[in-house]
Amino acid sequence: MAKKEKTSFKNYLKWFWGIILGGFAFVLVFFLIASIGGFGALPTFEELENPQTNLATEVISIDGKTIGKYATENRTPIKFKELPTVLVNALIATEDERFFEHSGIDFRGTARAVLKPGSGGASTITQQLAKNLFTKRASRNIFKRVLQKMKEWVVATKLEQQYTKQEIIAMYLNTQGFLFNASGIRSAARIYFGKEAKDLDVQEAAILVAMLKNPRQYNPNREISKGKSLLRRNVVFAQMARNGFLTEQEKDSLQKLPLTINYTPESHSDGYATYFRGHLQKVMRTWVKNHPKPSGEEYNIFRDGLKIYVTLDSRMQKYAEEAVTEHMANLQSHFFKEQNNNKTAPFYDLEKIQINGILERGQKNSDRYKRLKSAGKSSEYIDKVFKKKTAMKVFSYKGDIDTIMSPYDSIRYYKYFLRSGMLSIEPQTGHIKAWVGGVDYKHFKFDAVEQQKRQVGSTFKPFVYATAINQLKLSPCEEFPNIPYTIPKGKYGIPDEWTPENSNEKYGGMLTLKEGLAGSVNTMSARLIDMVTPENVVRLAKAAGIKSDIPANPSIALGAVELSLLEMVSAYSTFANRGLRVSPMIITRIEDKNGTVLEEFTPTTQEVLSEESAYVVLNLLEGVTQSGSGVRLRSTWNSGGSAVTGFPYNFKNDIAGKTGTTQNQSDGWFMGIVPNLATGVWTGGEERATHFEKIAKGQGATMSLPSWALFMQKCYADESLHISKEAFEKPEYLSININCVKKADKEEDINNPIPKEDTDF
Numbered sequence: 001m002a003k004k005e006k007t008s009f010k011n012y013l014k015w016f017w018g019i020i021l022g023g024f025a026f027v028l029v030f031f032l033i034a035s036i037g038g039f040g041a042l043p044t045f046e047e048l049e050n051p052q053t054n055l056a057t058e059v060i061s062i063d064g065k066t067i068g069k070y071a072t073e074n075r076t077p078i079k080f081k082e083l084p085t086v087l088v089n090a091l092i093a094t095e096d097e098r099f100f101e102h103s104g105i106d107f108r109g110t111a112r113a114v115l116k117p118g119s120g121g122a123s124t125i126t127q128q129l130a131k132n133l134f135t136k137r138a139s140r141n142i143f144k145r146v147l148q149k150m151k152e153w154v155v156a157t158k159l160e161q162q163y164t165k166q167e168i169i170a171m172y173l174n175t176q177g178f179l180f181n182a183s184g185i186r187s188a189a190r191i192y193f194g195k196e197a198k199d200l201d202v203q204e205a206a207i208l209v210a211m212l213k214n215p216r217q218y219n220p221n222r223e224i225s226k227g228k229s230l231l232r233r234n235v236v237f238a239q240m241a242r243n244g245f246l247t248e249q250e251k252d253s254l255q256k257l258p259l260t261i262n263y264t265p266e267s268h269s270d271g272y273a274t275y276f277r278g279h280l281q282k283v284m285r286t287w288v289k290n291h292p293k294p295s296g297e298e299y300n301i302f303r304d305g306l307k308i309y310v311t312l313d314s315r316m317q318k319y320a321e322e323a324v325t326e327h328m329a330n331l332q333s334h335f336f337k338e339q340n341n342n343k344t345a346p347f348y349d350l351e352k353i354q355i356n357g358i359l360e361r362g363q364k365n366s367d368r369y370k371r372l373k374s375a376g377k378s379s380e381y382i383d384k385v386f387k388k389k390t391a392m393k394v395f396s397y398k399g400d401i402d403t404i405m406s407p408y409d410s411i412r413y414y415k416y417f418l419r420s421g422m423l424s425i426e427p428q429t430g431h432i433k434a435w436v437g438g439v440d441y442k443h444f445k446f447d448a449v450e451q452q453k454r455q456v457g458s459t460f461k462p463f464v465y466a467t468a469i470n471q472l473k474l475s476p477c478e479e480f481p482n483i484p485y486t487i488p489k490g491k492y493g494i495p496d497e498w499t500p501e502n503s504n505e506k507y508g509g510m511l512t513l514k515e516g517l518a519g520s521v522n523t524m525s526a527r528l529i530d531m532v533t534p535e536n537v538v539r540l541a542k543a544a545g546i547k548s549d550i551p552a553n554p555s556i557a558l559g560a561v562e563l564s565l566l567e568m569v570s571a572y573s574t575f576a577n578r579g580l581r582v583s584p585m586i587i588t589r590i591e592d593k594n595g596t597v598l599e600e601f602t603p604t605t606q607e608v609l610s611e612e613s614a615y616v617v618l619n620l621l622e623g624v625t626q627s628g629s630g631v632r633l634r635s636t637w638n639s640g641g642s643a644v645t646g647f648p649y650n651f652k653n654d655i656a657g658k659t660g661t662t663q664n665q666s667d668g669w670f671m672g673i674v675p676n677l678a679t680g681v682w683t684g685g686e687e688r689a690t691h692f693e694k695i696a697k698g699q700g701a702t703m704s705l706p707s708w709a710l711f712m713q714k715c716y717a718d719e720s721l722h723i724s725k726e727a728f729e730k731p732e733y734l735s736i737n738i739n740c741v742k743k744a745d746k747e748e749d750i751n752n753p754i755p756k757e758d759t760d761f
Helices: 002-035 045-049 085-095 107-115 125-134 142-162 165-175 185-193 202-211 223-242 248-255 274-290 314-339 352-365 367-374 379-387 407-415 457-472 513-518 522-532 534-543 554-558 565-576 611-627 705-717
Strands: 057-060 066-070 307-310 390-394 401-405 418-426 431-436 479-481 510-512 580-582 587-591 597-600 605-607 656-661 667-674 677-685
Touching: 057 274, 066 274, 085 125, 085 165, 085 202, 085 223, 125 142, 125 165, 165 185, 185 202, 202 223, 202 248, 223 248, 274 307, 274 431, 274 587, 314 418, 314 431, 314 677, 314 705, 352 367, 352 407, 367 379, 379 407, 390 407, 401 407, 418 565, 418 705, 457 513, 457 522, 457 534, 457 554, 457 565, 457 611, 457 656, 457 667, 510 513, 513 522, 513 611, 522 534, 522 554, 534 554, 565 580, 565 611, 565 667, 565 677, 611 656, 611 667, 656 705, 667 705, 677 705
Parallel strands: 057 307
Antiparallel strands: 057 066, 307 587, 390 401, 418 431, 418 677, 479 510, 580 605, 587 597, 656 667, 667 677
16 A cells, blocks of 8 residues: 555656656747747847837037937937936836846746736846837737747847846836837936936836836826826835835835926927927938938938937027017017907908908918818818817917817917017027027917018118128218108119108208118118119128028118028128128037937138128117117116016117018017127018007017017026127227217117117108
């Protein structure tokens, strides 16, 4: 009996070890088959060396800040040294406690997961990385899932051989998705907390690690999942304490803290420099066609991880956007009040049929109309869609408003809003420092800096004066009679004689050139362009950087020409750079994802006028801010702080400037220059019929000058920018007299200025 029991026990042991060893052998064979690709192709050595991930192209400002990205996935990889210790500790404690002990596969954790389902711990960080990089989403089919797991094991062991533990952690965090356009740990840190990953604290690190289990279910930015996010964050704290990364006291204190984030979305419509990034994207589309990879393939700016270093200064860009928004919000409130008494609001001088034409054109230009038309919908159907009221969000300066409105009515609603653009260039380098194409890219995508061309009014007059000074060596003190000036019929090809009127209709006496430009006197401009000919004025303006067509017609002396803000600021920069034009630059260099420089950019230069002439023009333009339409920049006067009625700007430094206002107040301009910065502002309606009724509120000194002043105040307050308050540098040799003696009866009280009108028609 005992012998029989002994034999049974031996058989039992044989069966036991046979099953155990057979199981191991089966797994080993399965593993070997998987490793040679028996269950499907595995990544090659080259693929392991260079895993294929979509990497965002970064736009990096001159001061080293990432101001935007182009991405299929908003992913910018960072290295292990850029990860804070608290984040690494939280990750290891929660996701893979024995990470530094295993070689890619944690057999103890796997055994626990098999013997005790639901206990977790089966997949190591390396396995999860393998799945992120080289395998598809987990299959619901058990057999397929087992095969996929085998592949993950094989790839995980290869990754462990190929990379250090630190590199694997960085790669894993770089490949994780966190929702809300946050791909990778760097994007997640910026989007959820508004900071770089290296600056995350232990609470923030725990929130992000908590999301790794399920980014949607444990997302702190979704109202429905905030409770779960808090609970999961506290689990991370508990795991950190269990693994010795936190004391029990620290854990208890941290678990009592509320869940807090600083949600900072990153998309093309969010953040700073949205209009600039839109323009840059167009530039890059051309660049990639002309600069292929060594393989001949085009770079893809949405997934090849390029780094575009641009000339924009993130601080100046921020100040420019703030200045435009602050002023325009105030200006818009005045415009809304005025429209309450306008029966054809927001238009003037239009018949009903003309207004309907504008709105119908707006309908046809809308994305909604184009989508419906491309879907083959009839005009009758589309009209019904546009007339049907629907829930929508509309723009306001206090934030988007939820409302019920028909798409057709929304077109008219947006016509009420005045638009504005600002551009700032460093004259000596051509570097564009700030680019504001509008007040809100999401709602107003048309770029007022580069896309738009509008009549420039009196801001073109300095080119007439510059031509006269450069050719004839005229002094700012040169006097001419203030009387109507006529250019006869046929001269310069004009069909009728031309006698422009002064905007204030005042004549008599003698005026110096300086007084003529300061007062924007039309008769003076007409006289000067006849002295030098329109062709020579056009030639100088073109040399200064204006690319648009300029008719060689005497009327350009009053600004009857449509130009972009980019062209105007670029051309004005020539005056501040001693007559030397430096072509505008937006990019300094482009690198690939490995940091290899693909191209470096240098500006082109061209002499436009003599150093002496450029300085004299600046002297003339200073007169505009000393006694002309820009005098409010010097003022301490404030009649209530309104954007329309006055600001106590009180600038003391040298400022060369020029205002401009076109017919019916459709466009208001201000160009302002200090020695190392030229900045221009345009303001007006999308339609020329959208404008202030009267000149007091509609002139450039009211519509655009305040944005310039607010921007410069912010720049001067930031001493790290080194924006000059010095006088313009005088040439060593100056043969032209600029010291004009002003008559007492022409003195201005700049502490109580009445801004002069500068209309040109």
